[in-house]
Amino acid sequence: xxxxxxxxxxxxxxxxxxxxxxxxxxxxxxxxxxxxxxxxxxxxxxxxxxxxxxxxxxxxxxxxxxxxxxxxxxxxxxxxxxxxxxxxxxxxxxxxxxxxxxxxxxxxxxxxxxxxxxxxxxxxxxxxxxxxxxxxxxxxxxxxxxxxxxxxxxxxxxxxxxxxxxxxxxxxxxxxxxxxxxxxxxxxxxxxxxxxxxxxxxxxxxxxxxxxxxxxxxxxxxxxxxxxxxxxxxxxxxxxxxxxxxxxxxxxxxxxxxxxxxxxxxxxxxxxxxxxxxxxxxxxxxxxxxxxxxxxxxxxxxxxxxxxxxxxxxxxxxxxxxxxxxxxxxxxxxxxxxxxxxxxxxxxxxxxxxxxxxxxxxxxxxxxxxxxxxxxxxxxxxxxxxxx
Amino acid sequence: xxxxxxxxxxxxxxxxxxxxxxxxxxxxxxxxxxxxxxxxxxxxxxxxxxxxxxxxxxxxxxxxxxxxxxxxxxxxxxxxxxxxxxxxxxxxxxxxxxxxxxxxxxxxxxxxxxxxxxxxxxxxxxxxxxxxxxxxxxxxxxxxxxxxxxxxxxxxxxxxxxxxxxxxxxxxxxxxxxxxxxxxxxxxxxxxxxxxxxxxxxxxxxxxxxxxxxxxxxxxxxxxxxxxxxxxxxxxxxxxxxxxxxxxxxxxxxxxxxxxxxxxxxxxxxxxxxxxxxxxxxxxxxxxxxxxxxxxxxxxxxxxxxxxxxxxxxxxxxxxxxxxxxxxxxxxxxxxxxxxxxxxxxxxxxxxxxxxxxxxxxxxxxxxxxxxxxxxxxxxxxxxxxxxxxxxxxxxxxxxxxxxxxxxxxxxxxxxxxxxxxxxxxxxxxxxxxxxxxxxxxxxxxx
Numbered sequence: 001x002x003x004x005x006x007x008x009x010x011x012x013x014x015x016x017x018x019x020x021x022x023x024x025x026x027x028x029x030x031x032x033x034x035x036x037x038x039x040x041x042x043x044x045x046x047x048x049x050x051x052x053x054x055x056x057x058x059x060x061x062x063x064x065x066x067x068x069x070x071x072x073x074x075x076x077x078x079x080x081x082x083x084x085x086x087x088x089x090x091x092x093x094x095x096x097x098x099x100x101x102x103x104x105x106x107x108x109x110x111x112x113x114x115x116x117x118x119x120x121x122x123x124x125x126x127x128x129x130x131x132x133x134x135x136x137x138x139x140x141x142x143x144x145x146x147x148x149x150x151x152x153x154x155x156x157x158x159x160x161x162x163x164x165x166x167x168x169x170x171x172x173x174x175x176x177x178x179x180x181x182x183x184x185x186x187x188x189x190x191x192x193x194x195x196x197x198x199x200x201x202x203x204x205x206x207x208x209x210x211x212x213x214x215x216x217x218x219x220x221x222x223x224x225x226x227x228x229x230x231x232x233x234x235x236x237x238x239x240x241x242x243x244x245x246x247x248x249x250x251x252x253x254x255x256x257x258x259x260x261x262x263x264x265x266x267x268x269x270x271x272x273x274x275x276x277x278x279x280x281x282x283x284x285x286x287x288x289x290x291x292x293x294x295x296x297x298x299x300x301x302x303x304x305x306x307x308x309x310x311x312x313x314x315x316x317x318x319x320x321x322x323x324x325x326x327x328x329x330x331x332x333x334x335x336x337x338x339x340x341x342x343x344x345x346x347x348x349x350x351x352x353x354x355x356x357x358x359x360x361x362x363x364x365x366x367x368x369x370x371x372x373x374x375x376x377x378x379x380x381x382x383x384x385x386x387x388x
Numbered sequence: 389x390x391x392x393x394x395x396x397x398x399x400x401x402x403x404x405x406x407x408x409x410x411x412x413x414x415x416x417x418x419x420x421x422x423x424x425x426x427x428x429x430x431x432x433x434x435x436x437x438x439x440x441x442x443x444x445x446x447x448x449x450x451x452x453x454x455x456x457x458x459x460x461x462x463x464x465x466x467x468x469x470x471x472x473x474x475x476x477x478x479x480x481x482x483x484x485x486x487x488x489x490x491x492x493x494x495x496x497x498x499x500x501x502x503x504x505x506x507x508x509x510x511x512x513x514x515x516x517x518x519x520x521x522x523x524x525x526x527x528x529x530x531x532x533x534x535x536x537x538x539x540x541x542x543x544x545x546x547x548x549x550x551x552x553x554x555x556x557x558x559x560x561x562x563x564x565x566x567x568x569x570x571x572x573x574x575x576x577x578x579x580x581x582x583x584x585x586x587x588x589x590x591x592x593x594x595x596x597x598x599x600x601x602x603x604x605x606x607x608x609x610x611x612x613x614x615x616x617x618x619x620x621x622x623x624x625x626x627x628x629x630x631x632x633x634x635x636x637x638x639x640x641x642x643x644x645x646x647x648x649x650x651x652x653x654x655x656x657x658x659x660x661x662x663x664x665x666x667x668x669x670x671x672x673x674x675x676x677x678x679x680x681x682x683x684x685x686x687x688x689x690x691x692x693x694x695x696x697x698x699x700x701x702x703x704x705x706x707x708x709x710x711x712x713x714x715x716x717x718x719x720x721x722x723x724x725x726x727x728x729x730x731x732x733x734x735x736x737x738x739x740x741x742x743x744x745x746x747x748x749x750x751x752x753x754x755x756x757x758x759x760x761x762x763x764x765x766x767x768x769x770x771x772x773x774x775x776x777x778x779x780x781x782x783x784x785x786x787x788x789x790x791x792x793x794x795x796x797x798x799x800x801x802x803x804x805x806x807x808x809x810x811x812x813x814x815x816x817x818x819x820x821x822x823x824x825x826x827x828x829x830x831x832x833x834x835x
Contacts, residue, residue, distance in 0.1 A: 035694030040687070043705060044805070047712030054717070055753070268755065322731035325751075347744050354748040382745065 066092075066384050067243070067284060067363030071136065071180075073097040074111040074119050080368045081122040085129055087377040092386045094131045095180045095213070095365065096123055099170075100140035105153040107166055110140050132177035134213055137167065139183045150183050154193040160200070168204045178211030180245065186231035195236040202240035213243035215286070218251075220269040238278020245365055246274055248352070249288035254301070258294035258340040262287070263324035264351050271359045283361040287352045289376065290369035291343025295333070303370030307343035318343075325351040346375035353383035403710050404599040411603030451557040453550055455534035456621065457527070458485045461519035465541040466494040472541050473503040479545060480537075486527045490519035516617075517633035517640035524632070530624045538641075540618045544572065544665040553621055556657030559607060563626045563654030564645075565662065566601065566612065567619035569593045572665040582670035587786050588793045589668040594774045597660060604703065605658035611649060611703040612656050613686075617641030619664035626653045634692065639685035646693045649700035676800060683801045687808035715798035721763070722795060724754055767791050 070091050072080035077096060084091050098119060100110040111119050127133055139150035153159045171179050181201070186194055202212045214237050219229040238244050248267045252259035267285070274283045291307050292299035302310070307327075311318050314331035318341075321328060328342040349366075356364045363384060366372075458480050462469055469487070476485055485505035489497045491513035500507045508526050510519055520538060523529070529536050535557065539545070545567075553565045571593065573586035604612035615622075617640060622630075630647045637643055648656065669675040690708065695701035727750045730737045737743050768787055775783035 033692075036691045039695045040691045040808075043690075043708045044712060047709050047716070050709065050713045051716045054713070055720075264751070265755065265757075320731075320736070347748075350744065350748045351751060354751065354753075358753040379745075383748070 065281070065362070066386050067365075068380065068384055068386050069093040069095055069134070069245075069284065069363070069365035070131075071095045071097060071286075071365050071367050073367075073369065074115065076368055076370050077119055077122045079371060081125055083368065083372070083377070084126060084131065087380075088129055088131065090377055090381045090386060091131060093134055093177070093365075094126050095134045095136045096126070097136040097138065097182070098123070099135055099137040101137075101146070101149045101153070103141060103149055105149045105159055105163060107137065107170060108141075110138065110143070112143075133174075134178045134180050134211065135174075135176060136180040136182050136215070139185075145185055147185060147187075150186070151190065154186075154190055154197055160193070160197055164197070164201050164204050167201060168208055168210070171205065171210050172208055176210070178205060178213060178242065180213040180215060180243075182215040184215075184217070185228050188227045188230040190231045191233055194231055195233050195240075198237050199240040202242075211242040212240065213245055213284070214241040215245040215247055218246050218248050218266075218270040218286075220266070220273040234274060234277035238274075238282050242282065243284045243362065244274065244278060244282050245284045245286055246270055247286045247367075249286060249367065252292065252342065254292060254299040255297070256299075258292070258299070258328075258342060260321065260324035260326035260328070260342050261291055261344065262348075262352065263326065264355065265324070267352055267355055268359075271355055271361060275359060275361065280359065280361045283359075285352065285356045285361060285364045286367055287349055287364050288344055288367050288369070289349065289372040290367070291341060293339055293341045295337050295339045301369065302341065302343060304343055304345060304373045305371035307341050308373075310339075310341060320347065345373040346379045349373070349376045350379035350383060353380055357383050401710055401714065403707050404595065406706070407601075407603035408599040409603070410606055410609055411599065414603060414606040417606070417608075449534075451535050451554045451623075453480060453554070454484065456480060456484060456550070456554070457529045457533040457536045457624075458539050459520060459523045459527075459529065459536050460485070460487050460539045460541055461490050461516045461523065462487055462492065462496050462500070462541045463490040463513065463516075463519075464492045464494045465496050466492075466499055468541055469496055470499050470503060472539075472543070473500060473505055475544050476539065477503065477505065479547070479550060484533070486523055486529070488519040488523035488526075490514055490516065515633070517637070520640070521633045524627060530627055533624050535621050536624050536627070537619065537621045538617050540666070542667045543619045545619055546570070546663040546665065549619070549662045549664060552659050552661035553657075556659060556662075557621075557623065559655070559657065561607070561655045562657040563623045564615045564648055565621045565657040565659075566605070566615040567621075567664045568597055568658070568660045568662050569616060569618065570663050570665045571668050573668075576667065576670065578670055581672045584786050584789055584793070585670070585672065585675045586668050587783055588790055590778065591771060591774045591783060591790060594777055595770060597658075598777065601658050602660065605656050607655065609699065610655040611698075611700040612658070613645060613704055613707060614642055615645045615648070615656055617644070618666050623654075629653055637685060637688050637692070638681050642686050642689035643692065646689055646700075649698065650693050650696055652698075676796070679797060679800045680804050683804040684807050687805055691808055711801065715801045718795050718798040719802060721759075724750055725759070727751075728754070728756060728759075764791065767794075 068091050070080065070084045070093070072084070072094065074097060077098075084094055096119070098110055100108050102108045109116065109119075123133070123135075139146060141149055153163045167179055170176075179201075181198065183194070198212070198214055205212045216232045216234065216237060217224065217226075217229050219225065219232075219234075222234070223230060234244065248270055249262045251263055251266050252261060271283065271285055289304060291302050291304070293302045293307070293310065307318075307329075310331060311329050314333075316329045316331050318327045318329040320326075326342055326348050327345050328340065330338065330340050332338050353364060363386075364380075366376075366380075458476055460472070460476075465472070473485065473487070482504045483506070485503075487496075487500040487505055487507045489500065489507065489509040491510055497507055497509050506527060508523065510522055514522065524536070535554075537545075549567065553567070556562050556565045571586045571590040573583055573590075576582070578586060601612050601614075604610070620641075622644075626648070629651055630644055630653070632640060632644060634643060645656070648654065669678050690704070695705070727747055730743070731747060737747075767790060771783055771787045771790060775781055
């Protein structure tokens with residue numbers, strides 16, 4: 001079949017029309033042609049807008065309201081502070097991981113007294129840099145995760161109220177922007193009291209104009225994988241807290257078989273589940289900047305720099321697992337023991353930033369365990385630009 | 389990330405959902421009316437409204453076979469015309485059948501005369517719409533008949549067609565009845581590509597006719613964008629109001645349909661029981677050409693008719709919005725799939741400085757499970773529904789190939805969009821017939 005669009009065919013001239021009828025009224029009114037064109041162009045434009053709207057999901061765009069938090073454990077406070085200062089334009093909140101609980105349930109410092117000077121100095125530097133401070137309070141007692149003190153506080157209404165008052169007092173006294181609660185390894189029976197605590201604390205902080213952030217274990221269903229998941233009612237926490245920080249890591253951990261710390265499809269499921277339980281603008285995805293070096297059924301954590309050096313030292317080239325979006329390599333140490341290392345670099349972190357952007361959630365926090373891949377910051381700025 | 393259900397809506401379509409639901413209501417309405425009439429039904433879903441007769445008393449009489457003229461435009465159809473005319477004269481008296489040979493240089497006129505039908509010939513090649521216009525005037529169809537069926541030379545009207553279609557004219561508001569398209573693929577010695585095209589088209593015809601057109605032609609909410617020119621019947625008294633052959637259009641039937649609604653001439657009837665078979669292109673190249681022509685014809689027609697405050701314009705806006713957006717999305721689909729596939733095949737690719745960010749962006753929005761759930765599965769489900777409706781398990785044989793063909797259709801639709809501004813002269817030439825008709829020139833735009 002010929003396409004006659006381009007063909008100047010032997011068209012019968014109007015005067016030779018064999019039917020003897022007058023041809024239909026033409027030329028048509030110009031207005032009508034214009035009206036049809038405007039209408040068609042309008043529909044095409046609307047379709048275009050619709051396509052762009054579907055391709056660019058909410059929360060993307062030039063970083064309006066995007067939150068990027070640097071979480072700095074006290075042992076990395078020095079290099080971490082420098083990294084934040086260097087990349088100030090990419091970060092709009094800092095959470096020094098510094099507070100713990102005493103045996104009596106009172107707030108303590110996690111770090112040993114001899115490091116107090118160093119930590120204080122860096123926290124002040126962060127404050128001077130003008131980045132909002134939301135320090136983390138974890139149920140760490142004497143340098144270890146502990147269940148007893150936090151359980152006593154949560155289950156005793158009197159102690160719970162006192163705890164809320166103490167936290168609000170700390171935030172007010174130190175003029176923090178808010179507090180980040182990181183109570184881990186709770187049990188199924190703590191679900192109700194933990195929710196109550198978070199609700200009370202949120203209300204008390206909001207009354208003071210302060211914010212509440214709650215760190216939760218990642219899960220993709222309410223029951224999750226363990227008791228500790230049951231203890232955290234995402235929906236209720238999402239109602240009480242300004243930020244719910246999903247610990248999107250430790251999918252493989254120190255005593256598990258080797259594997260990616262945060263496989264991308266699992267991260268997506270976790271984010272999707274969180275979004276199903278609370279408004280997206282409260283969800284903050286935790287991005288690990290560390291890895292593990294497994295050997296003999298046990299792993300030690302490694303920073304990106306350590307992993308990089310291990311690979312160089314043993315002359316191996318890290319592979320990139322496309323399915324999980326994680327770099328990894330194997331090597332044999334001086335004692336002849338096989339090792340397997342899974343870690344994170346700028347590319348694997350970028351994939352997670354894009355998950356956050358694509359999902360239209362509030363933002364990410366970087367768990368800055370130690371020296372990270374410096375390119376991570378640039379990737380971060382590209383995916384999740386923050387407002388100046 | 390784009391949720392899978394949003395993609396599923398894109399695949400199923402807002403229009404299918406809306407008009408499919410209205411179609412369900414029409415079914416219920418039909419049963420109710422049938423019960424009210426004491427269980428007497430002519431056609432399964434005939435639109436037998438008696439209440440509106442007062443509005444158009446001159447049309448109150450039933451349209452019978454002898455009131456129907458058949459008008460066929462034929463350009464060098466010597467290979468098929470005898471068979472076509474034998475088939476139609478089995479259903480309609482030969483004196484009702486009219487052939488306009490549109491500048492044929494072969495034996496078309498001779499063979500048509502031999503078949504005992506009315507024949508005339510144009511001097512030049514006017515194109516199908518021009519030939520139809522000539523036929524309507526020369527045979528004086530408006531005065532002599534109450535309805536005229538426009539028929540393509542390669543269309544086979546099935547036996548129950550008139551029995552199902554003509555009662556729809558009992559509703560005096562109905563001015564045109566759209567034929568229900570079936571593609572013929574048996575006994576055509578089709579290649580694999582030809583069969584694929586036939587099944588793909590039949591799948592589209594089934595979906596659009598049951599999910600779209602059936603609802604769109606309910607007597608209460610009546611607005612359909614196409615009365616296909618391959619085998620449809622018009623009341624002759626509206627033909628003078630319809631511009632059959634305006635300049636610059638590559639096909640005529642979209643325009644005739646638009647004229648019916650935008651000039652407020654009346655409603656369109658449709659029943660799946662009035663079936664005619666068409667032959668879809670037997671080769672992929674012909675298929676692409678025909679699809680391009682259809683798309684261009686639609687775009688040109690849309691451009692020609694400014695909107696009016698009526699249901700038709702609203703229906704059309706929704707339809708076009710979805711057609712354009714889903715086409716854009718479907719055209720992007722292969723790109724997305726390739727970007728997602730590359731790192732699985734070549735893990736090293738993710739270290740490439742330019743590829744890594746592209747992949748990260750795409751993977752942030754779309755994943756294979758989401759694509760599977762949101763696009764592939766709904767598409768398969770549609771195929772399954774069509775296979776059941778058609779009672780033809782062969783549809784499943786080509787199941788994996790329909791999606792790529794939809795991508796092709798989308799690309800063609802978008803490609804021909806700017807042509808609606810470029811193409812000025814829109815005369816067509818009838819297709820080259822091979823041993824058997826290769827490509828219906830106007831074909832059967834069912835939806």
